[in-house]
Amino acid sequence: MDGKETIKIGVLVSGGGSNLQAIIDAVNVGALDVEIACVGADNPGAGGLARAEKAGIPTFVTDYSALFASRKDGAPLPGDFSLEEVAAKQSLLKDADPETLKAFFEKRALAEADLLARLAPYKIDLLVLAGFMRVFTPYFIDGLNAGSTLPRIMNIHPALLPAFPGTDGYGDTFRYGCKVGGCTVHFVDYGEDSGPIIGQHSFAILPEDDLDAVKKKGLAEEWRLFPECIQLYAEGRLNVVEREGTRVVNVLPGE
Numbered sequence: 001m002d003g004k005e006t007i008k009i010g011v012l013v014s015g016g017g018s019n020l021q022a023i024i025d026a027v028n029v030g031a032l033d034v035e036i037a038c039v040g041a042d043n044p045g046a047g048g049l050a051r052a053e054k055a056g057i058p059t060f061v062t063d064y065s066a067l068f069a070s071r072k073d074g075a076p077l078p079g080d081f082s083l084e085e086v087a088a089k090q091s092l093l094k095d096a097d098p099e100t101l102k103a104f105f106e107k108r109a110l111a112e113a114d115l116l117a118r119l120a121p122y123k124i125d126l127l128v129l130a131g132f133m134r135v136f137t138p139y140f141i142d143g144l145n146a147g148s149t150l151p152r153i154m155n156i157h158p159a160l161l162p163a164f165p166g167t168d169g170y171g172d173t174f175r176y177g178c179k180v181g182g183c184t185v186h187f188v189d190y191g192e193d194s195g196p197i198i199g200q201h202s203f204a205i206l207p208e209d210d211l212d213a214v215k216k217k218g219l220a221e222e223w224r225l226f227p228e229c230i231q232l233y234a235e236g237r238l239n240v241v242e243r244e245g246t247r248v249v250n251v252l253p254g255e
């Protein structure tokens with residue numbers, strides 16, 4: 001995409017990183033006005049890290065398990081973290097007792113402060129979650145979104161939201177007996193898989209399809225959908241507006 005302005009994105013992965021690969025490939029063929037500034041993972045074994053290294057993209061690991069354990073051992077909380085503020089905004093834990101809530105948000109604050117610090121030098125416009133299997137608290141989301149009216153975190157989910165949020169979208173879709181499956185790209189808000197929807201692709205689930213077939217069809221759609229949505233962001237065509245009490249994404253027409 002010669003002569004066009006590019007945005008800088010960071011990508012976070014937890015696993016194999018086939019979505020990351022789709023984004024790298026789309027950049028390489030000039031289909032995205034994007035520079036992938038860095039790729040991070042929540043665990044050192046994430047296969048996506050090797051894909052990034054192969055593509056010459058800087059990588060880092062925020063080791064969530066190690067940081068969670070360090071909190072148990074008394075590691076201090078980030079100076080700008082307020083449990084009261086985070087607890088008042090969040091909608092991840094409902095009906096949790098105060099001790100559970102405190103432990104949940106405090107250990108995440110440690111990991112999220114590390115993530116924010118590692119991302120900061122890259123000055124990214126957009127953070128893309130490509131199979132990143134951690135929820136974010138308002139501490140991280142507000143930190144990343146600071147100074148921007150448009151949300152800055154985009155996630156891909158393996159189901160047609162708002163159906164089947166959670167970690168096993170294709171499994172839940174298949175076991176429910178749905179005749180159509182799909183994937184969703186959305187902005188991240190304070191809930192789990194609840195943010196404004198940017199784009200969705202669907203596919204037919206046929207009587208002969210097993211769960212593996214459903215996952216295969218779904219991933220193939222993800223690899224198309226994610227670059228499309230990132231490009232809409234890069235072109236400045238996404239707008240979040242209020243519609244009947246809900247925040248929704250308006251996609252502005254292209255040139």
Ligand code: GRF
Pocket residue numbers: 013014015016017018019020130131132156157158219222
């Ligand atoms: C994808 O199905 C994504 O929707 C889900 O985790 C999977 C990641 O796959 N959140 P990959 O690591 O991109 O191959």
